[in-house]
Amino acid sequence: MYAAYVARRFGIMLLVIFLAVSINFALPRLMPGDPIQAQLSQLMASGSGGGDVSAMVQSYQERFGLDQPVWHQYIAYWQSIFSLDLGYSLINYPEKVNTAILNGLPWTLGLLGFATLVSFTLGTLLGGIIGWPRTPRFARNLGSGVMLLSSVPYFLIGMILLYVFAIVFKWFPAGGGLPFGLNAGLNLETVRGVIWHGTLPALSIILAETGAWAIGMRGMLVSVLGEDYITFAEAKGNQPRRILTRYGMRNALLPQLTKLALALGHIVSGAILVEVIFSYPGIGFRLYQAIQSKDYFVLQGILLLLSVSIAVAMFVLDLIYPLIDPRITSRGQ
Numbered sequence: 001m002y003a004a005y006v007a008r009r010f011g012i013m014l015l016v017i018f019l020a021v022s023i024n025f026a027l028p029r030l031m032p033g034d035p036i037q038a039q040l041s042q043l044m045a046s047g048s049g050g051g052d053v054s055a056m057v058q059s060y061q062e063r064f065g066l067d068q069p070v071w072h073q074y075i076a077y078w079q080s081i082f083s084l085d086l087g088y089s090l091i092n093y094p095e096k097v098n099t100a101i102l103n104g105l106p107w108t109l110g111l112l113g114f115a116t117l118v119s120f121t122l123g124t125l126l127g128g129i130i131g132w133p134r135t136p137r138f139a140r141n142l143g144s145g146v147m148l149l150s151s152v153p154y155f156l157i158g159m160i161l162l163y164v165f166a167i168v169f170k171w172f173p174a175g176g177g178l179p180f181g182l183n184a185g186l187n188l189e190t191v192r193g194v195i196w197h198g199t200l201p202a203l204s205i206i207l208a209e210t211g212a213w214a215i216g217m218r219g220m221l222v223s224v225l226g227e228d229y230i231t232f233a234e235a236k237g238n239q240p241r242r243i244l245t246r247y248g249m250r251n252a253l254l255p256q257l258t259k260l261a262l263a264l265g266h267i268v269s270g271a272i273l274v275e276v277i278f279s280y281p282g283i284g285f286r287l288y289q290a291i292q293s294k295d296y297f298v299l300q301g302i303l304l305l306l307s308v309s310i311a312v313a314m315f316v317l318d319l320i321y322p323l324i325d326p327r328i329t330s331r332g333q
Contacts, residue, residue: 009318013311020307024300025077086301091293097301100286107177108275108282111198115205116263122206123213124256128249130214131221134240150211155273158204162277165200172200175279201278216259220252227251257317 068076080086086097126146129135149157166174173179178193224230225248233247272284279285283302290298 005322006319009315013315016311016314017308020311021078021081021304022074024304024307025074081304086304087297089295089298091289091295091298097297100298101283101301101305104281104283104286107280108284110194111201111275111280111282112205115202116209116260118202119206119209120213120256120260120263123210124217124249124253126210127214127217127219128221128244128252131218131225132240132244132248133225147211147214149207150209150215152208153273154205154208155277157208158201158274158277161200161204173197177281197278198280201274201280204274213256213259217249217252217256220255221248224248224251257320260317 084098086101089095089097089100092100130144130147162174165171173196175197177197178190179196182189182193229251230243230247233243238246272288274280275282275284276288283305286298287302289295290302
């Protein structure tokens with residue numbers, strides 16, 4: 001039963017990736033004219049191509065076979081994906097798209113991964129405490145104050161933190177990922193520099209997202225408290241803490257995990273506005289630069305990575321679901 005369930009979910013993941021790659025291939029070709037050629041012409045006119053523009057044109061044509069039929073280009077695109085060669089950046093030629101992504105990926109995974117997991121954990125626990133009827137009133141009031149922050153955009157919180165702690169008090173740097181002039185390496189100085197520069201961006205995301213996670217968890221917990229299994233657990237004399245964690249929060253956790261999988265899948269795109277505000281050298285900031293400069297290859301590469309990461313995250317979530325609620329496989333879902 002479980003093997004068939006995994007096989008179905010794996011097939012769905014492959015279908016999603018296939019559709020994502022196909023759409024990513026088709027979008028630039030559905031635009032009127034040739035956007036890549038237009039961008040190259042603009043670079044040639046301005047003289048700011050960052051390299052030999054004619055070499056860029058030749059490399060582009062050789063890599064993607066523009067003089068070939070569309071089906072041939074489509075096959076070549078798949079071959080480039082399997083060979084992990086996504087071409088060159090138009091703006092920073094001869095930088096490769098792979099290099100641009102790999103340079104920003106560790107920063108985004110560190111920042112967004114840490115902030116998302118912390119906010120998920122704190123928000124889920126906070127939502128469970130607030131939604132539990134036996135929680136003291138002062139604790140519910142305190143949690144409700146934290147939940148109000150969910151109505152404030154994270155980039156606005158980031159701007160406030162930047163002004164207060166970086167400009168007024170000067171406790172933290174105003175931008176960047178490392179202190180200026182520091183040679184990154186596996187040493188304590190680099191770790192301190194990364195933490196120092198990442199504190200404000202991470203804090204802005206945690207403050208904004210914790211309340212949202214808490215609202216979702218509270219709503220789901222309230223909806224399950226009236227279920228028969230909760231009443232039965234109380235009748236058996238279980239401790240309130242066990243009823244809350246074992247029967248209440250566990251059954252209310254599935255929608256939270258779905259949202260977490262989607263959030264983790266979107267990590268590779270970064271919290272774009274936060275990274276832009278703090279000039280943080282992650283994927284989100286690189287995506288913003290690619291959109292602004294119409295760097296189509298980098299844009300395609302990041303969007304492809306985003307699509308694949310979401311599909312993989314949902315597949316992993318589908319594997320975890322039956323461990324939390326065995327009814328999923330027993331019903332043949």
